[in-house]
Amino acid sequence: MTKYVENVNTYLSEMKIKQTFISLKSGIETSKLSRILTGAQDINATDMERIATALGQKVEYFLSQDFYVPSLDNAMVAEVAFYAGNPSKQQESFAMKLVDLIENVDEVLGAKDRFMKAIME
Known part of the structure; x- marks a missing residue:
């Protein structure tokens, strides 16, 4: 599993974001996203960009060796979205x-x- 995928998984877990939301927001099929996030499928640059954009970040953020996820208490919520x-x-x-x-x-x-x-x- 790449550092990018590890950091994305950490971010999703810490920020309590569901894969379904990322799939809807990024346009990546749920099954493909699941394979990417479990390391069963390699991720390409396009998918990296789509995932990062869906999370409101830049690709570089998830590639960082000194990756840091802000706590939910300190995170500023700029957008609320749901899919019903x-x-x-x-x-x-x-x-x-x-x-x-x-x-x-x-x-x-x-x-x-x-x-x-x-x-x-």
């Missing part, structure tokens, strides 16, 4: 209504600041 399968048309419609609601709430909350600025002028 393919939504039905009803679920898509509901999700779009929620997005509209959030945009409207944001617009209303932003109106207070605009109103206060207009009064002060």
